[in-house]
Structure formats: structure tokens, C-alpha cells
Amino acid sequence: MTTHVQHLIGGRLVDSRDEFETINPATGEVLATVASAGQAEVDAAVAAAKAAFPGWAATPAKERGRLLRRLGDLIAADVPALAELETRDCGQVIGQTKKALIPRAADNFHYFAELAQHQHGETYDSDTGHLNYTLWQPVGVCALVSPWNVPFMTATWKTAPCLALGNTAVMKMSELSPLTASRLGELVLEAGIPPGVFNVLHGYGHTAGEPLIAHPDVRAISFTGSTATGNRIVTAAGLKKFSMELGGKSPFIIFDDADYERALDAAIFMIFSNNGQRCTAGSRILVHDRIYDRFVADFAGRAARLKVGDPLDPDTIIGPLISRAHWDKVTGYIELGQREGAKLVYGGGTPDVAAHLKGGNWVQPTVFADVDNRMQIAQDEIFGPVPCIIRFKTEEEAVRIANDTVYGLSSYLWTENTGRVMRMAKAIEAGMTFVNSQNVRDLRQPFGGVKASGTGREGNHYSYEVFCEAKNVAVSY
Numbered sequence: 001m002t003t004h005v006q007h008l009i010g011g012r013l014v015d016s017r018d019e020f021e022t023i024n025p026a027t028g029e030v031l032a033t034v035a036s037a038g039q040a041e042v043d044a045a046v047a048a049a050k051a052a053f054p055g056w057a058a059t060p061a062k063e064r065g066r067l068l069r070r071l072g073d074l075i076a077a078d079v080p081a082l083a084e085l086e087t088r089d090c091g092q093v094i095g096q097t098k099k100a101l102i103p104r105a106a107d108n109f110h111y112f113a114e115l116a117q118h119q120h121g122e123t124y125d126s127d128t129g130h131l132n133y134t135l136w137q138p139v140g141v142c143a144l145v146s147p148w149n150v151p152f153m154t155a156t157w158k159t160a161p162c163l164a165l166g167n168t169a170v171m172k173m174s175e176l177s178p179l180t181a182s183r184l185g186e187l188v189l190e191a192g193i194p195p196g197v198f199n200v201l202h203g204y205g206h207t208a209g210e211p212l213i214a215h216p217d218v219r220a221i222s223f224t225g226s227t228a229t230g231n232r233i234v235t236a237a238g239l240k241k242f243s244m245e246l247g248g249k250s251p252f253i254i255f256d257d258a259d260y261e262r263a264l265d266a267a268i269f270m271i272f273s274n275n276g277q278r279c280t281a282g283s284r285i286l287v288h289d290r291i292y293d294r295f296v297a298d299f300a301g302r303a304a305r306l307k308v309g310d311p312l313d314p315d316t317i318i319g320p321l322i323s324r325a326h327w328d329k330v331t332g333y334i335e336l337g338q339r340e341g342a343k344l345v346y347g348g349g350t351p352d353v354a355a356h357l358k359g360g361n362w363v364q365p366t367v368f369a370d371v372d373n374r375m376q377i378a379q380d381e382i383f384g385p386v387p388c389i390i391r392f393k394t395e396e397e398a399v400r401i402a403n404d405t406v407y408g409l410s411s412y413l414w415t416e417n418t419g420r421v422m423r424m425a426k427a428i429e430a431g432m433t434f435v436n437s438q439n440v441r442d443l444r445q446p447f448g449g450v451k452a453s454g455t456g457r458e459g460n461h462y463s464y465e466v467f468c469e470a471k472n473v474a475v476s477y
């Protein structure tokens, strides 16, 4: 029997006249029917968050921290169930949800529970006989809008700093992966966080997302999603504060002096984990001419050995794509790559999966080599397991290709040459550069992108910029 999922508004479960279905992307089965919010539910959720704001903002940071730590503990204690729910709803393989992503969600609350208590401003004495000091004050009601690719982790990455810094929130999860966010709402209440501080709305972007971000009582927007939607939101947001975490087409650059085996491992991980449905995916793999042919052969051989199938099987590496529409998009790019003249060295078809998975959205890991960076498959974010391997000969050429994109989220650099590391880390247009490493997150890092990958940074004290107003107080003496 399918369940029915409702909104959480002011601490109560609330239904809507409209509903939609959330589908298991591995099987095509309906997992639940979900209430679909419109203007009325948005108004109610924002009103609940606004009413809860004064009390929550006045709650001592230490007490907010205690409640958020408890929430982190509840998540940590529920990892197996949350991981399974996430895997069923969005297709992320259980090896990732159980070992990495759900535990990271608990870490997010533990980390920001502490950070809020260490929050401090600046003081300085001015020549005019004033002592100036900065108060970081919560902004009020925040809209937190999330995508489907890493739903629970992203939801908590936004919720933790937002609440820790004294704001209240209305979260709008993706219509494609609503289940764990709904569970987050229950855990927030179980932790003892007052009703109305955290509200969850389900629904589509145009019916629930748009009225939420346009609502006059929403003071800040933390958005993670595509660049196209980010652009629409920025236009509609007016003078609200916002942080935009958007798409990417990150370069993964391997020089001939790199630790070859480690670079190969990391290149595989950065494009095939979560089936390439990852904003920081190393989707353009730039390989030095001297190791190019060997790399293409080894990379294709490794791609062929990745286990594709049931995401609930702990040995599976590649699960399904999120939806039929996304499958159409990714397979469309696989056809386009061949028309554009890239060399298909592995994949391109549909993998053979078990009978119970036949209704899922399956695509083989697919490898294109001899890609020209001007091809559309190298310029567009495919958001699937479809890397483009590109040959380069010099450092200058690698930088030029790396930067020849509208995006600038992450970048990866593999070389043993320290001077080159320093030069390229400066020259690459991206919010993040990982050297001789895949993407390894530390919660103190500023996270975010440049160019079409977004604006603003989240994490550590960078989150103050999104979720607080810096007020200066000048005292004459």
C-alpha cells in the first residue's frame, strides 16, 4: 500500500487538494502520493515561520545549539532507515547513502550547533571617537529550495545554519524526492524544536516554489538547483538576500606526472558516483597528451566493470537516473555526442538489469573520448554518467579549456609539480579546486561556485552572509 505524505506547517501535518506521486526510479513503482502545495499552503507556512521567528531568534544560541545537536543525534541513530528511504526515493546507491550522505546530514547539525555559539562580530575604534561593533542578526523567514540529487544532505546543509543562526524556515523539497525531507520535519519536532521554526512544503517549482520565493515575508532564499531555475529565482527575488548553488561542468585535469592510478580512481568516482547526477562531477576529463591513449583505454575498461543495478544492493555502484524525463535528456546527449563526432569508447546503451528493475530509468555508464571542448556535450551539464575526455598538451592549453565554459563550480588538478599547482589553482575559474584529490568535503570549506555556477558561499562563517544581516553599531564616547 502506498503512503500519503503531507506538508508540515506550524508543527501540524497539512494536506492539499492537489497531489502528485513520488516514484522509485529503480523500479518505476509509486512509493507515495504527496500533497502538492499552492499559494494557500505557501501563505500558511510563511505565516507559521513568521510567527515562530521572534521566539526562536530570542532563544539563546546555546539552547538552539542543544536542540540542533539533539536533532543530529536523532539522525545519526536513524541512519539505516533514512538511508533506505533516500535510496528508494532518489536512486542513490545504499553504499553512499548509508556510509556517507546520511551521516553527513547528522554532521551538518552537529557542526552548525557549535558554530552558532562561536559567532562573533568585529569591533574597532574610529578616529571620530566612536566604538563600532558588528551584530550578526538573523534575517527572519528563509526559503530553502532543494533539488533531488542528494536530497537529505542538501536539505540539512541549508536547515542547520539557517536555524542555528536564529532564523525560521520554509523548505520546498524537489517534487522528485520528497520523502526524507518529510521525515526531517518529524525529527525536528522530536528533537524539541518549537512548531513553526521549520516547515516543509511539497510541490512543483511553478506552483509551490515560485510563490514561496516571491512571498513578501520571505527575507532570504537559499537555493540549490539548476542554473536555469536559479536565473528565474534571482529575477523574481527582488531585494531579498540569496545564495545560489547551481550547475557545473567541472574540469578534472590530469598531467603526465600525476599519480596515475589514484587519478584514474578519482576520475571514475567523480563522474560515476551518484550516476553523474552530482553538481561537482568531474564531467570534463582533461588528460595530457603523453598519457592520453593509455588513460582512455584504462578508464573505459574500469567503466565497463562498474556494477549497475539495484541501488539497495550494497555492492552496486551505479543506480538509476532520477526520472523518465531525465533519462530522455541524458540519452539525448549520448546521441548528440555521436552526431557531434566524439568517439564513444564505452556504453551508450541500456544495461541489462534484473526483472524487478525493468521499469527503472537505466543507462549504461558511457565514455566519450576525443571530445572537442566546443562540442555541446562538453559545454552543457548532462548530469548523468557521461564523461567527456579531452586531450591537452600544455599547462596554458589546460587552463584555457578548463575556463572555456559558462560554469565555475569545482575543479580537480592532478600533478606532482607544486609550481604548476599554485599557478593553476589561481588561474582556474571555479569556486573550489581539489589538488590530487577527489571532492572531499570539510564543513569549514566555503562551498559555492562562480560564473553560471552561482553566487554566495555556504558553510562555516560564510553562511552568516546568507542567513544573517551584519548590523553596525557606532557608539560615540
Ligand code: NAD
Pocket: 145, 146, 147, 148, 149, 150, 172, 173, 174, 175, 203, 204, 205, 206, 208, 209, 210, 213, 224, 225, 226, 227, 228, 229, 230, 232, 233, 244, 245, 246, 247, 248, 278, 279, 280, 381, 383, 409, 449, 453, 454
Ligand atoms: P531544478 O532547478 O529543476 O529544481 C531545483 C528546485 O527548484 C526544485 O525543488 C524545484 O521544484 C524548484 N523550482 C523549480 N522551478 C522553480 C521556480 N521557478 N521557483 C522556485 N523554485 C523552483 O534542479 P534539479 O533538476 O532539481 O537539480 C539538478 C540541478 O541542481 C543541477 O543543475 C545540479 O548541478 C544542481 N545542483 C547544484 C548543487 C550545488 O551545490 N551547486 C548541488 C546539487 C545540485
